[in-house]
Amino acid sequence: MSTIDFTRELPVIEGRPSLREIDDIIAKPLESKPDIKYYIALSITLTMLLIGAVALGFSFYYGTGLWGNNNPVGWGFPIVNFVFWVGIGHAGTLISAILFLLRQRWRNGIARFAEGMTIFAVITAGIFPLIHVGRPWLPLYLIPHPNQHSIWVNFTSPLLWDVFAVSTYFTVSFIFWYVGLIPDLATLRDRTKNRIKKIIYSVTSLGWRHSNRHWQHYEMVYLILAGFATPLVLSVHTIVSFDFAVSIMPGWHTTIFPPYFVAGAVFSGFAMVQNVLIFIRKIFNYEHIITIDTLERMNKIILLTGSLVGYAYAMEFFIAWYSGVQAEQFAFLNRAFGPYAWAYWIMVTCNVVFPQLFWLRRIRRYIPVMFVIAVFVNVGMWFERFVITVTSLSRDYLPASWAYYSPTLTDGAILLGSFGLFFTCLLLFTKTLPVVSIAEVKAVVEGSQPSHGDH
Amino acid sequence: MNTENHKVDYVKKEIPSKIKKIGFVLTVIGLLFIILAYISNPVRSGFNNIILLMFLSSIGVGSLFLVALEYLAGSVWSTPFRRISEFMSATLIILPIVALPAYFYLHDLFHWTHVESLDELLQAKAGYLNIEFFSIRTIAFFAIWIVFFLFLIRNSFKQDKTFEQNLTKRNIKISAVFMPFFIFTVTFFSIDWIMSLEPHWFSTIFGVYYFSGTVLAALAILTLIVVPLNEKGYLVKGLVKDHYYSLGALMFAFTNFWAYIAFSQYLLIWYANLPEETFWFLQRWEGGWIYLSIGLILVRFLIPYIGLLSQPSKMNPKRLIKMSAWILFAHFFDLFWLIMPTYGKGEFVFGWIELGFPVFAAGVLIIIFTYFAGRFNLVPSGDPKLKRAIDFRL
Numbered sequence: 148m149s150t151i152d153f154t155r156e157l158p159v160i161e162g163r164p165s166l167r168e169i170d171d172i173i174a175k176p177l178e179s180k181p182d183i184k185y186y187i188a189l190s191i192t193l194t195m196l197l198i199g200a201v202a203l204g205f206s207f208y209y210g211t212g213l214w215g216n217n218n219p220v221g222w223g224f225p226i227v228n229f230v231f232w233v234g235i236g237h238a239g240t241l242i243s244a245i246l247f248l249l250r251q252r253w254r255n256g257i258a259r260f261a262e263g264m265t266i267f268a269v270i271t272a273g274i275f276p277l278i279h280v281g282r283p284w285l286p287l288y289l290i291p292h293p294n295q296h297s298i299w300v301n302f303t304s305p306l307l308w309d310v311f312a313v314s315t316y317f318t319v320s321f322i323f324w325y326v327g328l329i330p331d332l333a334t335l336r337d338r339t340k341n342r343i344k345k346i347i348y349s350v351t352s353l354g355w356r357h358s359n360r361h362w363q364h365y366e367m368v369y370l371i372l373a374g375f376a377t378p379l380v381l382s383v384h385t386i387v388s389f390d391f392a393v394s395i396m397p398g399w400h401t402t403i404f405p406p407y408f409v410a411g412a413v414f415s416g417f418a419m420v421q422n423v424l425i426f427i428r429k430i431f432n433y434e435h436i437i438t439i440d441t442l443e444r445m446n447k448i449i450l451l452t453g454s455l456v457g458y459a460y461a462m463e464f465f466i467a468w469y470s471g472v473q474a475e476q477f478a479f480l481n482r483a484f485g486p487y488a489w490a491y492w493i494m495v496t497c498n499v500v501f502p503q504l505f506w507l508r509r510i511r512r513y514i515p516v517m518f519v520i521a522v523f524v525n526v527g528m529w530f531e532r533f534v535i536t537v538t539s540l541s542r543d544y545l546p547a548s549w550a551y552y553s554p555t556l557t558d559g560a561i562l563l564g565s566f567g568l569f570f571t572c573l574l575l576f577t578k579t580l581p582v583v584s585i586a587e588v589k590a591v592v593e594g595s596q597p598s599h600g601d602h
Numbered sequence: 603m604n605t606e607n608h609k610v611d612y613v614k615k616e617i618p619s620k621i622k623k624i625g626f627v628l629t630v631i632g633l634l635f636i637i638l639a640y641i642s643n644p645v646r647s648g649f650n651n652i653i654l655l656m657f658l659s660s661i662g663v664g665s666l667f668l669v670a671l672e673y674l675a676g677s678v679w680s681t682p683f684r685r686i687s688e689f690m691s692a693t694l695i696i697l698p699i700v701a702l703p704a705y706f707y708l709h710d711l712f713h714w715t716h717v718e719s720l721d722e723l724l725q726a727k728a729g730y731l732n733i734e735f736f737s738i739r740t741i742a743f744f745a746i747w748i749v750f751f752l753f754l755i756r757n758s759f760k761q762d763k764t765f766e767q768n769l770t771k772r773n774i775k776i777s778a779v780f781m782p783f784f785i786f787t788v789t790f791f792s793i794d795w796i797m798s799l800e801p802h803w804f805s806t807i808f809g810v811y812y813f814s815g816t817v818l819a820a821l822a823i824l825t826l827i828v829v830p831l832n833e834k835g836y837l838v839k840g841l842v843k844d845h846y847y848s849l850g851a852l853m854f855a856f857t858n859f860w861a862y863i864a865f866s867q868y869l870l871i872w873y874a875n876l877p878e879e880t881f882w883f884l885q886r887w888e889g890g891w892i893y894l895s896i897g898l899i900l901v902r903f904l905i906p907y908i909g910l911l912s913q914p915s916k917m918n919p920k921r922l923i924k925m926s927a928w929i930l931f932a933h934f935f936d937l938f939w940l941i942m943p944t945y946g947k948g949e950f951v952f953g954w955i956e957l958g959f960p961v962f963a964a965g966v967l968i969i970i971f972t973y974f975a976g977r978f979n980l981v982p983s984g985d986p987k988l989k990r991a992i993d994f995r996l
Contacts (some may be wrong), residue, residue, distance in 0.1 A: 153770050153986035156678075205641040348710070381862065401807035401875050403769075405866040458785060462806045468732065471723040472878065506778070566863040 148164075159253050159591040161435040166589055169436075172583045173331075173588070174338055176431055181578055192570040199564005202557045203278065211281045213557040220552035222538040225279035228562055230387055230532040231415070232272030232569070233313065234408075237380060238416025240320050241267025243327070244376035247369075253444055255587040256436045258425065261420045263582070267572035268416075269317045271565050276309070278561075305389035312386040316379050324374045329355050330365065330586040368553065384412040391535060397478035398539035401466065407459035414452035414498070414527035418521035421445045423573065426516050427582060435582055439512050446511040449524060453502035456531075478539055486551055487538045490530050497527025509523040609765065610992065612983040622972040628965030632673050635958025639750035640703065646955055648707035649945040652795055653937045654959040655700045656812075657819070659791065661935060661967065662693035663747050664820025667784055669754055670777035673770070673893055679848050682841055682981050683828045688755050689974040690823055694747045696966065701740065708733060714801040724801055731798055737795060742918045743787045750780045761984040770986055788813055796937075803882040807867045814860040819933045821856060825849045825926035827971060829919045836983050840992040843917040847996055850916025851928060853906065861903040883942045890950025894939050902932040 165173070206213050214221040239261040246254040277286045291300045291309045300307050333355035336348035355361055388408035391399040421442060428437040467479040482491045501523045504510045510517065542549045576582065589595060639647040665687040672680050709715050714724050715729040724731070753776050761769045789809025797808050805811075828849070832841050871879045886895045909925045910916055942951060982988060 153767055154989065156990065377692045378858075380887070385862075385866065389870075392870050395876060400870070400876075402808075402867045402870045403810065404870070406807070406810055406863065446683050454782065458789075459806075462789070462809065466804050466806045469727060470878070471726050 157440055158593045159255065159438070159441070160588060160593065161438050163593055165433065166592075167590070169588055170334060170338065170585060172432065172436075173583050174335060175578060177335065177579070177581065178339070185574070185578070189571065189574050192567050192574060195196055195567025196571050197564075197567070198560050199562075199567055202564060206278065206561070207283060208559060213555060215527050215552055215558050217550050217552060219543055219548050220537055220551050222279075222540060223552055224554050224558040224562060225275045226390075227529070227532045227536050228565055229272050229275035229279070230536075231529045232268050232275070232565065233383060233387055233529060234412035234415045234532075235419045235569075236268035236272060236416065236419045237384060237409070237412035239263070239268075239438050240316075240323070240376050240380045240474050241413050241416065243323060244373040244380065247373045248377060249451050251444075252591045253441050255591045256433075256438075256441055256583055257385070257420065257424060257445075258587065259324075259327060259584040260424065260582045261416075262327070263580075264420060264423065264573065265320050265416075266317070266324060267576070268319065269313065270572070271569045273313065273317070274568075276306075276566070279440065305386055305393055308386045309390060309475050310427040312379075312383045316383045316410065319379055321377050323369075323376055326365070326372060327584060327587075328527070329353055330357065331581045331584060333357060335581070341479050367440045368444075381409055384408045387412075394425075396539050396543060397472075397474040398482065398535065401463055403459050403462055407456065410455040410459070411453045411498075411528060411531060414449060414456055415525055417445055417449050417452065418524035418528070421449070421521045422518060422525070425514055426579070428594040431577075431582070433583060436588055439514075442514070442517065443511045445507075446505045446517055446520075449521065450505035450511075452504050453498055453505075453524065457499035458572030460495065474544060478542075481542050482534060482538045485538065485542065487534060487541070490534050491538070494527050494530040494534050498531060501527075512540075610838055610983060610988045612838050612979065612981055614979055617836070617972055617975045620782070621725075621968060622976075625965050626969030630653065630962055630965070631971060632958050632960075632962025632965050635954070636962055639955040639958055644707055644956055645710045646945055646951065647942055648704050648711045649941055650959045651700070651704040651707075652711065652799075653934070653941050654963055655697065655704060656792070656795060656937050657934055657960075658693050658700055658966070659697055660812075660816040660819040661823055662691055662697060663784065663788060664816040665691035665696065665820075665824065666747065666751055666754065666780070666810075667817065668820050668824065669758075670750075670780045671785070673754075673774045673777040674781070678850075678987050678991045680992045681985055681987045682837055682845065683824060683849075684758070684978055684985075686827050686831070686971075686980075687820065687824050689756055689971055690820070690827075690967070690979075691751050691755065692970050692974060693967065694744070694751050694947055696970075697747075698744050699742075701744075705737075708736075711740050712736075712798060712801070714798060727801065731801060736794060739790060741791055744793045746783050746787055750776065750783065754780070758982055758985075759978055760945075761778060762979050763984065765984040765986075766984055767986050785809075785813070788816060795898070796940050799941060800885075802878065805867055805871070805879070805882075807863060809869060811860075811863050814856060814863050818853065818856045818860060818929055821849065822926040822929035822933070823967065825853065825922050829922050829926075831980065833919050838983075838992060840990070842995075843919075844994060845991075846917045846919065846922060846996045847913075850910050850922055852927065854910040855908050855914065857903060857910070857929070858905040861907075864898075864902075879942050885948065886939065888948045889946065891939075891943050891946065891948075894935075894950070898936060898939050901935050906932065907913050934963075936943055 202213075214223060214225075216225075239258075243258040244255050244260040247258070277283060280286055288294070288298050289300060289307065291302075329352055332348050332352035336345060336352050339345050339348060342373075385405040385408065388404040392401060392404035394400060424437055424442070424445075428434050464479055467475045482488075501520050504516070504520060510520075537552050541552050636647065636651075636924065639650065668680075668687045669684055669691060670676075672684055704711060714720065714727065715733055716847055717728070717732075720728070729735075739933075757769045757776070760766075789812075789858045792809055792812035796812065797803065797805070828837070829846065831837055832845075868883065871883060883895075885891070906925055906929055909921065909928070915921045915925075938956075985991075
């Protein structure tokens with residue numbers, strides 16, 4: 148610790164790689180043939196995807212009776228998985244937009260990859276509400292359009308707001324991601340010798356010439372998009388939280404839900420990004436670009452958001468008691484000591500207890516331990532959604548209708564398939580597009596910043 | 603590590619004594635009005651006293667939060683301004699005195715103190731809402747804040763002379779320990795002194811709501827002091843518009859954050875439409891309060907939002923001064939809206955009794971500032987980050 152000198156800024160990128168070296172190392176995975184390990188990884192994720200697809204096919208054929216959903220617990224795995232994946236999709240835009248507005252330059256090495264994860268996570272999440280409808284040919288009616296059946300959407304339902312929020316979020320995240328890619332695609336276009344690649348890169352880089360004028364426009368667009376994306380990051384999970392909080396179900400109707408869900412989403416999203424980056428930096432030799440310092444900062448954000456989630460748990464419990472509402476008090480006691488106590492305590496240990504280890508600098512900088520903690524975080528955050536969704540529904544106002552929900556094999560297979568889809572997309576991404584932004588990394592190499600030594 | 607490489611030329615300029623006089627005059631006028639108010643209507647004054655307490659607490663603990671935040675985030679642009687937040691966090695020291703008059707009227711202010719005539723719901727809460735525990739909590743909150751204030755500020759002042767980097771390191775650790783304390787003390791302080799005025803009402807987001815206003819108030823008072831000081835050359839040379847930008851941006855961000863929290867709370871209660879929650883908003887929708895409720899959107903959200911939206915306005919000194927003064931007013935407005943309807947019970951109240959308290963607050967804050975400005979440097983001149991901070995550009 149004594150080595151930190153506050154009079155100087157920590158470099159974001161270690162060493163002083165030349166611009167050429169940066170081009171080379173980031174473009175390398177795209178210019179070399181995939182090795183055997185890549186195919187092994189891809190076959191694993193594709194198998195998972197296939198299992199999910201088969202389970203989904205069965206669900207379509209035989210109906211949602213294959214799932215564990217029962218009468219009080221109408222929202223089983225599909226909604227839990229939906230909220231989980233939307234949450235994973237929060238880190239990307241937070242890193243790329245909010246940290247950009249906050250001028251956190253260490254984000255430059257990880258922003259592209261996190262944005263990619265956002266897009267794949269939102270795609271994965273989008274599947275679940277559609278299949279949860281149970282009639283996959285009907286969700287078109289979620290988009291308000293004139294039709295022969297005079298079916299019109301219910302604008303007062305947060306479930307509909309979700310449709311708008313998630314699709315807007317996806318669109319803006321995608322545009323943001325693509326705009327950031329344009330200079331890099333141009334770099335790749337200039338490097339490649341393959342004719343087909345050249346055509347693809349030429350078309351997708353939209354005639355970028357790295358000229359001063361282009362950069363000026365680019366910076367402007369990027370800033371405006373970051374400004375747009377920032378409220379969107381917050382709004383998406385806010386509206387997901389409304390799905391629960393506007394109803395008068397005990398344990399769901401609590402006013403802290405919006406910021407609490409957003410903090411939780413950022414929490415799980417960062418954990419997932421950290422997990423995957425640990426592999427990426429090792430496999431592609433990006434250890435000097437995605438440095439230990441960067442990972443340490445991510446761990447600090449995990450600690451912060453994890454503590455905020457802990458704060459929300461505490462407030463919920465306290466106010467449930469303070470409110471004097473019996474149903475509310477029962478709902479929380481039922482969570483902690485009822486039939487789903489096991490899920491509740493998994494959630495608390497993983498989300499509140501383990502991340503507190505990040506108070507220690509040594510653990511924030513020790514890769515094996517931080518990896519395990521972040522895995523726990525994701526397990527915990529999945530269980531958080533499970534606890535919220537299932538415990539409240541399984542024991543609602545009417546004791547006569549109480550029932551225990553247990554997921555079936557099909558539910559598990561679809562969850563596995565969602566991981567398969569997400570990681571398959573990620574693997575394809577690593578071999579088709581630069582996973583680190585070439586242009587942005589060049590901007591944070593030491594010596595590239597303008598100096599202001601004129602006073 | 604040598605200390606020479608981060609020394610910055612700083613020559614202290616004294617604050618004109620005129621400012622101090624204004625502070626004294628305002629305090630005396632405010633105090634006179636407060637005494638008159640207590641004589642003519644003690645209960646109503648007690649409610650106003652709570653507004654004053656919550657306002658000054660926001661400034662004090664919010665400023666301490668900003669100081670701790672700078673240490674933890676390692677931010678550089680704010681280092682030349684940090685000292686002003688340190689001065690203003692000294693407001694914490696006078697909080698016990700401000701709380702005292704309200705404390706004498708506890709019985710008239712807080713319905714839950716009427717142990718003999720509580721309904722079943724409030725009897726169930728008596729484990730938390732009783733005078734003994736309430737007092738212990740309030741004393742504990744003040745004590746925690748003041749202890750952290752003393753530790754953090756002492757190290758920072760010491761650094762002016764010793765230039766030791768170790769002090770920064772120590773303060774980072776103290777700040778980290780402070781944060782969990784901060785979030786829980788602020789939450790329960792607001793639950794105790796505002797939410798429990800209406801003891802049947804509850805909202806899990808309430809602590810966050812008060813937190814958002816607290817940070818806004820601390821940012822606003824910092825901006826209101828720092829910008830004129832720098833324009834007149836009281837701080838170090840080389841601070842330009844780029845340094846102002848984040849002040850404007852943070853005020854803008856927290857204005858949005860406040861609106862987000864306030865809207866979340868309102869929408870969820872409106873939508874669920876449960877009588878045990880809605881009565882609190884209905885109380886603010888009857889009599890003259892409806893204008894205040896709608897006005898809150900304008901005063902606390904729309905005006906600062908529009909005023910700070912564009913990038914140039916976040917760096918324009920005149921705009922920043924106007925907007926920060928407005929945000930301080932809006933914080934008072936918000937606290938008035940939170941607290942006074944409990945006294946008014948469906949009837950809008952505003953009169954001369956209300957006037958003394960904000961005047962007193964302004965006077966006291968000026969005195970605190972001039973007192974510390976007379977004794978200590980206006981910038982943390984020994985801070986290792988200061989040189990970097992002067993070189994900071996967006």
